[in-house]
Amino acid sequence: MVIPPDPHNRARLFAMLVVSLLVCVTPLLINLGDADTTRSMEKITLLTSRETWQTCASEGWRAAIKPTWNGRPRINKPPMTVWLNMLAWSDLNPRNADPDTLVWRARIVGVTLALLALASTFWAGMSLGDVRVASLAAMITGTMLIFVRQSRIGSYDTHLLAWTTLAVASGLWAMRPLRPTSHLGRRVLGWLLAGVALGIGVLSKSPIAAVLVGLPLLSAVIVTRHRRTANLIGLTFAMCLGCLIAAPWYLYISETVKDAPMQMAHDFRAARNEWQPVWYYIGLFGLVFPWTVWLIGSLFQPFVRAAGERRRQLLIAWLWFVVLFVFFSVPQAKQQRYIVPLLPAAGLMIAQVWAWHAQQASEGQQDLGVNVLRIPHWAMLIGGSIALPVLLARDALVVNWLNAQGQAMGWSTELDQMYLPHVHPAIAVGVGIVLLGLALVGLYWHAQWKPTLAALATVGWMVVAASVGMSAYANSQNATNPWRADAEKVARMVGGHAIYYLQPDPNAVPQLDLELNEEFLFYAGRVVKPLTVEDLDRLIRPLTSDDRDSTMPRRWPLYIIIRADDAYDRHLKERGFEKKLDFEDGTVPKRSLYRRRLPIIPESDS
Numbered sequence: 001m002v003i004p005p006d007p008h009n010r011a012r013l014f015a016m017l018v019v020s021l022l023v024c025v026t027p028l029l030i031n032l033g034d035a036d037t038t039r040s041m042e043k044i045t046l047l048t049s050r051e052t053w054q055t056c057a058s059e060g061w062r063a064a065i066k067p068t069w070n071g072r073p074r075i076n077k078p079p080m081t082v083w084l085n086m087l088a089w090s091d092l093n094p095r096n097a098d099p100d101t102l103v104w105r106a107r108i109v110g111v112t113l114a115l116l117a118l119a120s121t122f123w124a125g126m127s128l129g130d131v132r133v134a135s136l137a138a139m140i141t142g143t144m145l146i147f148v149r150q151s152r153i154g155s156y157d158t159h160l161l162a163w164t165t166l167a168v169a170s171g172l173w174a175m176r177p178l179r180p181t182s183h184l185g186r187r188v189l190g191w192l193l194a195g196v197a198l199g200i201g202v203l204s205k206s207p208i209a210a211v212l213v214g215l216p217l218l219s220a221v222i223v224t225r226h227r228r229t230a231n232l233i234g235l236t237f238a239m240c241l242g243c244l245i246a247a248p249w250y251l252y253i254s255e256t257v258k259d260a261p262m263q264m265a266h267d268f269r270a271a272r273n274e275w276q277p278v279w280y281y282i283g284l285f286g287l288v289f290p291w292t293v294w295l296i297g298s299l300f301q302p303f304v305r306a307a308g309e310r311r312r313q314l315l316i317a318w319l320w321f322v323v324l325f326v327f328f329s330v331p332q333a334k335q336q337r338y339i340v341p342l343l344p345a346a347g348l349m350i351a352q353v354w355a356w357h358a359q360q361a362s363e364g365q366q367d368l369g370v371n372v373l374r375i376p377h378w379a380m381l382i383g384g385s386i387a388l389p390v391l392l393a394r395d396a397l398v399v400n401w402l403n404a405q406g407q408a409m410g411w412s413t414e415l416d417q418m419y420l421p422h423v424h425p426a427i428a429v430g431v432g433i434v435l436l437g438l439a440l441v442g443l444y445w446h447a448q449w450k451p452t453l454a455a456l457a458t459v460g461w462m463v464v465a466a467s468v469g470m471s472a473y474a475n476s477q478n479a480t481n482p483w484r485a486d487a488e489k490v491a492r493m494v495g496g497h498a499i500y501y502l503q504p505d506p507n508a509v510p511q512l513d514l515e516l517n518e519e520f521l522f523y524a525g526r527v528v529k530p531l532t533v534e535d536l537d538r539l540i541r542p543l544t545s546d547d548r549d550s551t552m553p554r555r556w557p558l559y560i561i562i563r564a565d566d567a568y569d570r571h572l573k574e575r576g577f578e579k580k581l582d583f584e585d586g587t588v589p590k591r592s593l594y595r596r597r598l599p600i601i602p603e604s605d606s
Contacts, residue, residue: 013131017122020135021115023459024142027466028111028151033104035479036519041155041337043518046106048074049085050094050522056086057094065252070515071527075253076263078246080203081159084109099484099523106154113162114151118142120165121344127172128316128348133355136455140354141347143462146287150340152470156205157337163201164212165344168320170194171217171238175231177224178313187234195238199245206264207246211327212341214239219319223312276334281325284339284346290381290462291350297373298349305356305367314352321345357451366449374446381439381461388465389432392472393425423472431468435461486583487523490561490593493580499559500531502568516561520585528561533571536560540575540596557595564590572596 037043048067055063066073067082088105089097118138125134141147151158174190194213201209214235221231254260285292299322302314324342328334357367423431442457473479490499501516516528531539539558562568564582569592577594584590 013126016131016135017119017138020122020138020142021118023139023463024118025111025115026463027143027148027470028114030467031471031474032107032111032152033100034474036481036484037103037154037522038479038481038519039153039155040518041157042106042153043522044069044074045081045085045155046103047518047522048077049082049089049106050097050102050525051527052079052082053086053089054094054525065249066256068527070521071529073253073257075257075260076265077156077205078203078249080200081156081205084159085154099525103154107152110154110158111151113158114142114147117158117162117165117344120162120169121347124165124169124172124317124344125348125351127169127175127177128313129352129355132358132452133348133351136354136452137344137347137351139459140291140350140455141343143459143466144288144291144343144347145462145466146284146336146340147343148466148470150337155337157340159204160201160206160209160212161341161343163197163204164209164341167194167197167201167209167213167238167242168216168344170197171213171235172220172316174234175217175220175224175227177220177226177316179226187230191234191238192241195241196245198238198242202242202246203249210239210242212324213242215323215327216320216345219323220316223315223319225312275332278329280334281329281339283336284325284342287336288343288346290377290384290458291346292380293373293376294350294353295346298346298353301349301353301356314349317345317348317352321349354451354455361449361451377458378439378443378446381442381458382436384465385432385435385439385461388435388469389428392423392431392468393428423468431464434464438464481519481523483517483520483585484523486585487520490581490583491524491526493593494526494559497557497559499526499528499561500536501528501561502536502571503530503532515587516585516591517587531560536571536575557597560594560596562592562594563588564592568592 037046048069051069051071052064052067055068064079064083064086066075067077067079068074085102085106088109089102092101118141121141122134122138125137150161170190170193174187174194176186194217198209198213201213217235217238221228221235224231250264253264257263285295288295299318302311302318321342324345325339328339328342353373357370360367438457438461442454442461445457446454515530516524521528559580560572560577562572569579572594575596577596579592580595581593582590583593
């Protein structure tokens with residue numbers, strides 16, 4: 001039986017959307033700004049945003065067209081994410097803004113876009129079902145473990161998720177796949193919005209956004225019986241519009257930056273030691289916890305529990321997920337965060353299973369095979385209700401047991417250095433009681449064949465678990481950047497004076513030689529460019545005897561960072577530099593900061 005989009009009251013629809021978003025927002029916001037930036041892509045995003053923002057303050061807004069990373073153009077990522085971060089910081093002073101404020105606001109931008117992704121998932125759910133499917137899809141997606149974790153990181157991937165989901169939802173709304181009619185104005189508006197969202201998505205991370213939008217919508221056009229030609233024309237229009245919006249930036253960069261295409265293609269190539277097997281993304285099924293078994297079950301639903309129009313309805317979200325899953329599985333470059341744009345499709349598939357069960361319950365019927373999903377689902381939640389408090393309490397016996405298991409499996413390096421989140425044992429016990437209560441109530445409702453209440457109990461369980469877990473993590477050692485203190489110490493010592501890092505070999509690739517890491521540069525708030533020995537000699541030339549005279553009114557310091565070893569140390573001591581500080585930034589065992597005072601030659605009056 002087809003479950004068509006039913007007539008709805010707009011006020012009720014809006015209320016359900018707001019409620020769905022509010023349910024999901026607590027794990028996203030709790031202690032959001034307490035953790036330092038430690039994630040790889042967040043560090044790069046924040047550094048690029050802060051540096052470009054500072055450059056705009058001194059050189060004008062045109063500097064924002066070409067974001068920079070430690071003084072060099074960073075063009076392998078387009079600038080939209082940087083622009084939105086700069087907008088969030090617009091009332092702050094670039095010269096002395098608190099890094100914690102910058103991190104928190106960038107993450108707020110990410111959370112806002114995560115909520116946009118959930119709202120778009122709700123919208124897509126209305127096109128593929130009814131209010132029940134829409135609200136369940138939004139809440140299910142918003143309580144997936146990987147969604148919560150990724151949405152709290154101020155990086156490109158959340159931005160890409162939001163805009164591509166909005167584009168797909170707009171296209172589905174324009175197509176109206178489950179209705180025989182769709183007015184021209186609706187189609188024009190829907191495809192126009194899809195094209196704009198696609199263009200912003202391309203400018204947020206990369207042209208991969210066109211694939212994330214084009215393949216799902218093309219699949220929907222093929223599956224849908226109505227208006228295939230018109231829908232194909234609309235999709236073509238949206239794709240062309242998105243390309244037109246993004247093209248000017250790419251053309252400008254190609255004209256102004258040497259080897260721009262090669263740099264832009266860098267992210268699509270994986271180094272040999274980063275290659276992942278084709279089955280790498282099977283791990284996604286664990287990352288959508290607590291909905292793992294339902295995602296697995298939803299893969300079979302179009303073929304074992306549906307036929308005819310009902311199957312077509314289910315295949316739209318199914319193809320959205322499966323086609324992109326296969327697409328991402330083929331390349332050797334794989335990361336967990338790459339798969340985040342598939343989460344709305346997964347949420348829709350899972351919601352359709354729960355909505356079908358709710359429909360059966362309202363008709364006095366029951367899915368005879370539900371126990372295949374129901375039993376492992378609640379066993380997993382009951383087990384999690386016990387395991388999470390134990391991990392939160394960080395009992396020494398638990399840590400020792402984990403380390404022993406890690407050593408037995410060859411993972412001793414990681415687990416020996418493991419820092420688990422920590423809360424007071426009494427709080428951990430209280431959390432366990434609440435989680436266990438929700439799991440048992442949900443199990444009872446499901447046993448009584450009340451699927452909607454059981455789904456809401458699962459949502460509530462994950463909201464509590466994720467909120468406590470994210471809060472505990474934000475206050476654990478994991479959330480403290482180990483290089484921040486040294487970065488801020490160097491920044492205070494150097495002040496506004498010139499600082500470089502010494503690169504004796506002028507042919508060395510900076511990223512592979514001595515360049516400081518992203519979080520160090522972000523927390524220092526400085527550009528630290530490479531300097532060869534020849535460059536250094538030119539800088540200190542005024543200190544030769546020919547230039548020493550009484551006309552030099554004062555002396556200013558020059559700071560140089562080196563890798564702490566005898567060869568680099570000799571380069572500077574021979575030129576009269578003195579060591580001021582030893583520090584670390586995580587890229588080499590130890591670094592040293594040297595200083596020498598340099599005279600400033602007055603300009604001639606002639």
